[in-house]
Amino acid sequence: MSDTVLINVFEVPAEREEEFLQSWHAADALLRASSGYASTRLHRAVTPDARFRFINVAQLASVDTWKSVIASPEFRDISAKMADFHPSPGLYTVAVERDASQG
Amino acid sequence: MSDTVLINVFEVPAEREEEFLQSWHAADALLRASSGYASTRLHRAVTPDARFRFINVAQLASVDTWKSVIASPEFRDISAKMADFHPSPGLYTVAVERDASQG
Numbered sequence: 377m378s379d380t381v382l383i384n385v386f387e388v389p390a391e392r393e394e395e396f397l398q399s400w401h402a403a404d405a406l407l408r409a410s411s412g413y414a415s416t417r418l419h420r421a422v423t424p425d426a427r428f429r430f431i432n433v434a435q436l437a438s439v440d441t442w443k444s445v446i447a448s449p450e451f452r453d454i455s456a457k458m459a460d461f462h463p464s465p466g467l468y469t470v471a472v473e474r475d476a477s478q479g
Numbered sequence: 480m481s482d483t484v485l486i487n488v489f490e491v492p493a494e495r496e497e498e499f500l501q502s503w504h505a506a507d508a509l510l511r512a513s514s515g516y517a518s519t520r521l522h523r524a525v526t527p528d529a530r531f532r533f534i535n536v537a538q539l540a541s542v543d544t545w546k547s548v549i550a551s552p553e554f555r556d557i558s559a560k561m562a563d564f565h566p567s568p569g570l571y572t573v574a575v576e577r578d579a580s581q582g
Contacts, residue, residue, distance in 0.1 A: 421569050
């Protein structure tokens, strides 16, 4: 597994949540089929007025595979449907990691 | 541990990265001392032009404890120093969780 984390924040109006989720699941299926990522978590805001209603955090298995998937025509079609949600995908590394047992 | 995840995205200009990190570590120390969170990961963008240079993802041990810490005068002082970075803290639950082994 690579150390690269894909984080994507989405601005989704409440009334378009179902539409967003349909597209997200379609994108997720493409990435899973490609073995581009190792695991993913889609987070939903607890409060309805959050700036970002959904945030996806995925551990990438291969950055190159991920890049080839998002460049594919299938993925571009899905991306176009999600453009209204102002997706801001970024690749990240973990700069600091801590758990509460550390002093 | 609660199922609540705190995600905070930050817009940090490259030249203010050190200043941001100092404040982040001060906030982190307060939260750790309070047992408000169980673990945290600060993510740094791989590419310098990412919209959000830093994103923090923390598993909260207790939402109530976290709320009492962020309401404290010490935390408010740190928050004021970080206001320029447009922090957008939000509480989240995991809506979908998958790993690549799932079909």
